[in-house]
Amino acid sequence: MNQTDTVKPPYSAIADIYDEVMHDVDYETWTDYIDEIILQHHPYATDILELACGTGTMALSLEELDCYHITATDGSADMIRIAREKANQVNSEIDFLTMNFLDINVHKTFDIVFMVFDSVNYLHKDDEFIKLHNEVKKVLKPGGIFVYDFTTPRNSRKAIRFLNNDSKAVEGRFRYHRESSFDGKTRIHTNRFIIQYLNPSDSSVRSTTEEIHRQKIYTKEEIESIIQQTDFTILQAYDGFELKPAHQKSLRITMVLQ
Numbered sequence: 544m545n546q547t548d549t550v551k552p553p554y555s556a557i558a559d560i561y562d563e564v565m566h567d568v569d570y571e572t573w574t575d576y577i578d579e580i581i582l583q584h585h586p587y588a589t590d591i592l593e594l595a596c597g598t599g600t601m602a603l604s605l606e607e608l609d610c611y612h613i614t615a616t617d618g619s620a621d622m623i624r625i626a627r628e629k630a631n632q633v634n635s636e637i638d639f640l641t642m643n644f645l646d647i648n649v650h651k652t653f654d655i656v657f658m659v660f661d662s663v664n665y666l667h668k669d670d671e672f673i674k675l676h677n678e679v680k681k682v683l684k685p686g687g688i689f690v691y692d693f694t695t696p697r698n699s700r701k702a703i704r705f706l707n708n709d710s711k712a713v714e715g716r717f718r719y720h721r722e723s724s725f726d727g728k729t730r731i732h733t734n735r736f737i738i739q740y741l742n743p744s745d746s747s748v749r750s751t752t753e754e755i756h757r758q759k760i761y762t763k764e765e766i767e768s769i770i771q772q773t774d775f776t777i778l779q780a781y782d783g784f785e786l787k788p789a790h791q792k793s794l795r796i797t798m799v800l801q
């Protein structure tokens with residue numbers, strides 16, 4: 544699977560198979576974890592904005608709890624197209640919008656703004672990180688909180704083993720192959736997806752496209768230092784999916800800011 548017809552922007556060609564690529568991710572447990580954090584830090588929260596919501600799985604799962612009014616946004620129109628299709632199937636009331644999280648434009652304010660699954664790792668520069676915090680501040684109600692997770696260098700080094708050469712095929716629909724690498728010096732984690740869409744009748748290849756995702760991997764200290772340059776204070780830095788403090792060996796850290 545080396546020859547590709549086109550190289551597409553991140554999260555465009557992959558949108559149609561994203562949920563299959565992520566089929567091992569336990570979004571329900573992740574939703575419960577975000578709900579726990581909300582109960583812990585802002586128990587009367589009702590209005591929620593999700594940034595980088597992808598195909599909307601988390602927002603739809605959160606809506607099932609019947610406690611929140613949710614707006615969910617993503618920079619990729621293709622991911623939002625899939626999110627809306629899923630929302631229509633369950634008569635969801637979530638407002639799904641295509642939006643760059645560095646230019647948040649909604650005529651509403653929120654108790655909680657959150658983003659999950661290392662979406663902040665798509666920010667490669669400190670000033671972009673600061674801009675994200677400033678944008679979120681504009682749409683938070685007084686006392687509101689901002690929750691996001693990031694993945695650590697330790698996680699990238701470990702994850703390469705199962706991410707690199709990951710592949711899957713669904714006859715009559717698609718095949719994908721992932722190459723994953725981590726450069727410890729630049730701390731750039733690269734995932735290259737080669738996607739073949741197949742003809743339903745005989746599984747012959749209809750088109751082959753490629754997407755490259757590059758994430759910058761930060762340490763806890765680097766993220767804390769960036770936050771110090773914003774108007775937010777850190778309420779907690781949690782380890783993984785626990786309500787316990789993050790530490791030097793944490794693979795994923797969830798920040799709760801006010």
Ligand SMILES: C[S@@+](CC[C@H](N)C(=O)[O-])C[C@H]1O[C@@H](n2cnc3c(N)ncnc32)[C@H](O)[C@@H]1O
Binds near residue numbers: 597645658
């Ligand atoms: C790893 S996916 C996570 C998606 C979703 N949160 C999930 O858990 O499945 C990262 C998402 O971040 C989005 N993204 C990356 N940069 C963005 C930006 N500047 N503005 C808005 N969304 C962005 C991508 O389109 C993609 O959907």
